[in-house]
Amino acid sequence: MATFSREDLLNVHERIKPYIHETPILTSSLINEIAECSIFFKCENFQKMGAFKMRGAINAILQLSEEDQQKGVVTHSSGNFAQALSIAAKSLNVPAYIVMPSSAPQVKKDAVKTYKGIITECPPTLQDREKTAQKIVDDKGATFVHPSNDIEVILGQGTAALELIQKKPNLDCVVTPVGGGGLIAGTALVVNVFTEKTKTIGAEPFEVDDAYRSLISGKIEKNESANTIADGLKTQLGDQNFPIIQKHVDSIIRVTEEEIKTALKLIWERMKIIVEPSSAVALAAILKKKKEFKNQEIGLLISGGNVDFNQIQL
Amino acid sequence: MATFSREDLLNVHERIKPYIHETPILTSSLINEIAECSIFFKCENFQKMGAFKMRGAINAILQLSEEDQQKGVVTHSSGNFAQALSIAAKSLNVPAYIVMPSSAPQVKKDAVKTYKGIITECPPTLQDREKTAQKIVDDKGATFVHPSNDIEVILGQGTAALELIQKKPNLDCVVTPVGGGGLIAGTALVVNVFTEKTKTIGAEPFEVDDAYRSLISGKIEKNESANTIADGLKTQLGDQNFPIIQKHVDSIIRVTEEEIKTALKLIWERMKIIVEPSSAVALAAILKKKKEFKNQEIGLLISGGNVDFNQIQL
Structure with missing residues (x-):
């Protein structure tokens, strides 16, 4: 540690x-x-x-190299961290890819969109979330940021x-x-x-x-x-x-x-x-x-x- | 004016x-x-x-002579002014007589009691409220304070x-x-x-x-x-x-x-x-x-x- x-x-x-x-x-x-x-x-x-999630999201993005920032960040969340990463990324002009279960309430999807987060929907299991996020990491070279375990x-x-x-x-x-x-x-x-x-x-x-x-x-x-x-x-x-x-x-x-x-x-x-x-x-x-x-x-x-x-x- | x-x-x-x-x-x-x-x-x-009602209530009481303060204040209200006059009076150690319609919600009566307001219940008409308040003015020598027209x-x-x-x-x-x-x-x-x-x-x-x-x-x-x-x-x-x-x-x-x-x-x-x-x-x-x-x-x-x-x- x-x-x-x-x-x-x-x-x-x-x-x-x-x-x-x-x-x-x-x-x-x-x-x-x-x-x-x-x-x-x-x-x-x-x-x-x-x-408070805004604090961690912005710190994680600021620790990336400029090159990595340009490739974007990705997370899976249907809650506050989805919005936090979106708004943090927006304020640094970084793309934010947000993996959300298709079952997430429309109001939460709308909030992410307000902050220019790019939503990818997936089936509502942890396995599907992780797989979908990994695919974005592979395709875009984006950095995965976990909502709490980072x-x-x-x-x-x-x-x-x-x-x-x-x-x-x-x-x-x-x-x-x-x-x-x-x-x-x-x-x-x-x-x-x-x-x-x-x-x-x-x-x-x-x-x-x-x-x-x-x-x-x-x-x-x-x-x-x-x-x-x-x-x-x-x-x-x-x-x-x-x-x-x-x-x-x-x-x-x-x-x-x-x-x-x-x-x-x-x-x-x-x-x-x-x-x-x-x-x-x-x-x-x-x-x-x-x-x-x-x-x-x-x-x-x-x-x-x-x-x-x-x-x-x- | x-x-x-x-x-x-x-x-x-x-x-x-x-x-x-x-x-x-x-x-x-x-x-x-x-x-x-x-x-x-x-x-x-x-x-x-x-x-905001706290502001007017305290000003009204502070403008009374010490003698009048001791006799207390009375108002009729089932809303914020009942609480405002009670707490204002309490902070000056003045009795506050609050006329409330018997139909007022228990939660509002309880709030007045928390602030040591002395409640007198009356039937829920304006006429009854005014009559009940007037009786307290007559009996106690208390000063009537209207919630907004004073x-x-x-x-x-x-x-x-x-x-x-x-x-x-x-x-x-x-x-x-x-x-x-x-x-x-x-x-x-x-x-x-x-x-x-x-x-x-x-x-x-x-x-x-x-x-x-x-x-x-x-x-x-x-x-x-x-x-x-x-x-x-x-x-x-x-x-x-x-x-x-x-x-x-x-x-x-x-x-x-x-x-x-x-x-x-x-x-x-x-x-x-x-x-x-x-x-x-x-x-x-x-x-x-x-x-x-x-x-x-x-x-x-x-x-x-x-x-x-x-x-x-x-």
């Missing part, structure tokens, strides 16, 4: 800064009262395209925590949702290098608790089902991010669907900001373990705000 | 400042692209209790526009939703005193277009029906605010329910902030009159963010 110095991590941030927003850190006295601790919400829902993506995602820690250097812990593992791995790298006392803690729905089980078994576990409102967290860990998570993540807290919905409503109603259900998983974890977090100063990564209002029922 | 100097209006702001948030001014490049102008959203959804309330509401104009002094116009008329009257007073070129423009649903019709007829008109998603705008103008609106408001734009919903979705999905349907009425008006507003710099008052997620269907 590669190691990274403060300078390495600061360089990543400098590199991507011109292409991202420095997102605000918000607090809610009412939520602090309920949670009995001080929570600093790092609001990546206000990031470009509405999620070290440059992981380092890019870590810059959200970097901005948080620069403003709030004395946090007891940083809590992030865990999906594919890119955000928490990047966060854990940064937290480990820049702070002494801050822990990195993950939050995961019981319905897709692969990361929780992976940490116990010591190998990457899969999810049998994926019946959660937190649709951004259905993906699984990879061989690039899992070792980082094993080494630097303190614990993973699991929450029920009801707990996620309660936390989601609290953020929407009290903070007046739109966050994805995935982001609410982190607050749900803090509320669940109130005693453990009591009186602490906690950083919480709001991962994104892309909500399909036709789908959601609170 | 009383007139107010710059100093008067600045004094109002100084008076209430310790009790309110200076709310942020946000922009969205995507919405600007769609609207073909530059819109500065003054976000009173992030105000204490989630709406000059101290109007002056308090105007401070949102004051903060906006201090940051953005060259706006072509400021657009606000029109309900009871307090916000737009306060805004128009401030805009008139502090700027040369800035116009004040109102936005109203077709379904409750009493202000539009009142400006034409020259007298306060009523609404026959009130079938709008913008439930904060169902109230009607009063004799305190109507003359101000007549004198200082440039025009009122009416929008359909579909136009309101489109604007609401745009704000929620693209700006990632929760605003009430009433607030979306102002954006709907700008989008409707695209040609008139083309390339202008526009201030837009986001009136509040108190949404009942059990009720809303986009």
Whole structure:
């Protein structure tokens, strides 16, 4: 496993800064009262395209040679990373080939097209996605960028925590949702290098608790089902991010669907900001373990705000 | 009609400042692209209790003598002003008597109770509300504060526009939703005193277009029906605010329910902030009159963010 110095991590941030927003850190006295601790919400829902994924996407493209940039990048995703890679590529004038299952909602396909992503549809299995992406790599010479299991993506995602820690250097812990593992791995790298006392803690729905089980078994576990409102967290860990998570993540807290919905409503109603259900998983974890977090100063990564209002029922 | 100097209006702001948030001014490049102008959203959804009404409520109470403050304040409202007067009174240790129709949703009664408002229920007619409020005035010696037709309330509401104009002094116009008329009257007073070129423009649903019709007829008109998603705008103008609106408001734009919903979705999905349907009425008006507003710099008052997620269907 590669190691990274403060300078390495600061360089990543400098590199991507011109292409991202420095997102605000918000607090809610009412939520602090309920949670009995001080929570600093790092609001990546206000990031470009509405999620932290922009950070990793732009970093991955910027690390390519000019020649490779011209050949383009390819990923398979039906979620935020498809949009992130498209908009990141567009801002650098790089072609972005996006492999999407034909079953993906039209609204997601439209979003990618808005950002000039070039969509190739495929049957909705992981095998088909990978085969289709590989074909584009072979045909176009494009570089494959994995949404979460790519070290440059992981380092890019870590810059959200970097901005948080620069403003709030004395946090007891940083809590992030865990999906594919890119955000928490990047966060854990940064937290480990820049702070002494801050822990990195993950939050995961019981319905897709692969990361929780992976940490116990010591190998990457899969999810049998994926019946959660937190649709951004259905993906699984990879061989690039899992070792980082094993080494630097303190614990993973699991929450029920009801707990996620309660936390989601609290953020929407009290903070007046739109966050994805995935982001609410982190607050749900803090509320669940109130005693453990009591009186602490906690950083919480709001991962994104892309909500399909036709789908959601609170 | 009383007139107010710059100093008067600045004094109002100084008076209430310790009790309110200076709310942020946000922009969205995507919405600007769609609207073909530059819109500065003054976000009173992030105000204490989630709406601009806090400003007027606190100003009204602060203008009472200490003796009168001790006797308390009374209002009739089932909406944001009930909460605003309760929280404002609580922060000054003043009793707040809130007359609410017995038919008001439990969630609204609970919100008032959270802020220590003392609720008296009454039958759901305007006559009953007024009679019940009057009885409290007689019994307790409390001072009645109208949600929108009270000059101290109007002056308090105007401070949102004051903060906006201090940051953005060259706006072509400021657009606000029109309900009871307090916000737009306060805004128009401030805009008139502090700027040369800035116009004040109102936005109203077709379904409750009493202000539009009142400006034409020259007298306060009523609404026959009130079938709008913008439930904060169902109230009607009063004799305190109507003359101000007549004198200082440039025009009122009416929008359909579909136009309101489109604007609401745009704000929620693209700006990632929760605003009430009433607030979306102002954006709907700008989008409707695209040609008139083309390339202008526009201030837009986001009136509040108190949404009942059990009720809303986009």
